[in-house]
Amino acid sequence: FLTAAIGFIAAGLAIALRDVIMSLFGWFKIILAQPFGVGDRIEINQIEGDIIDISPLHTVILELGNWVAATQSTGRIIYVPNHLIFQEPVSNSTLGFPYLWDEFSVQVTFESNVDVARSLLKDPVEDVVGINYRRARQKIQKMGDRYAIRYENLSPRVYTAIKDSGVELTIRYMTQVRGRRETKSRLSTRVLELLQENP
Numbered sequence: 295f296l297t298a299a300i301g302f303i304a305a306g307l308a309i310a311l312r313d314v315i316m317s318l319f320g321w322f323k324i325i326l327a328q329p330f331g332v333g334d335r336i337e338i339n340q341i342e343g344d345i346i347d348i349s350p351l352h353t354v355i356l357e358l359g360n361w362v363a364a365t366q367s368t369g370r371i372i373y374v375p376n377h378l379i380f381q382e383p384v385s386n387s388t389l390g391f392p393y394l395w396d397e398f399s400v401q402v403t404f405e406s407n408v409d410v411a412r413s414l415l416k417d418p419v420e421d422v423v424g425i426n427y428r429r430a431r432q433k434i435q436k437m438g439d440r441y442a443i444r445y446e447n448l449s450p451r452v453y454t455a456i457k458d459s460g461v462e463l464t465i466r467y468m469t470q471v472r473g474r475r476e477t478k479s480r481l482s483t484r485v486l487e488l489l490q491e492n493p
Contacts, residue, residue, distance in 0.1 A: 332346065398478060415485060
């Protein structure tokens with residue numbers, strides 16, 4: 295009877311402590327595999343933020359987004375159990391490369407000079423974004439030594455699509471991870487000025 299009772303107690307403890315034990319294993323995986331570290335910007339289990347601490351049981355994140363309309367801090371600190379690394383995909387926006395691809399779209403009428411509009415979109419990007427493409431290319435080459443990442447062209451590109459109410463022009467450009475909203479705001483202001491100057 296005593297042996298059976300001990301067995302039931304041990305089984306109950308194992309179930310009760312399952313998440314704790316798995317979080318410890320998750321911590322070991324984080325330390326050894328280094329999918330992210332303090333200072334990285336990650337998304338896991340629909341939670342996005344900057345990592346401010348990694349403990350044996352939790353990864354501590356300064357939350358981004360949520361009710362804020364862009365990737366800026368809400369001010370909340372979230373404790374994410376480490377065992378989630380075995381259950382959820384993790385996206386890391388800053389691992390070895392502090393840039394992201396972003397897009398910005400405007401719609402012009404069918405009567406507009408689309409070639410002029412395309413150039414008006416593309417011209418201000420390099421000034422506004424302020425990316426050192428040589429440095430970005432070097433970082434990509436370093437990442438290519440570890441991951442199968444190949445970007446042949448880092449320069450901004452404009453894509454054209456026909457919509458019901460006009461022609462949609464979308465510029466794809468590279469921006470710094472932690473300056474995405476500010477870059478889009480400055481780019482929007484500059485493009486609006488150029489479009490007003492060129493009716």
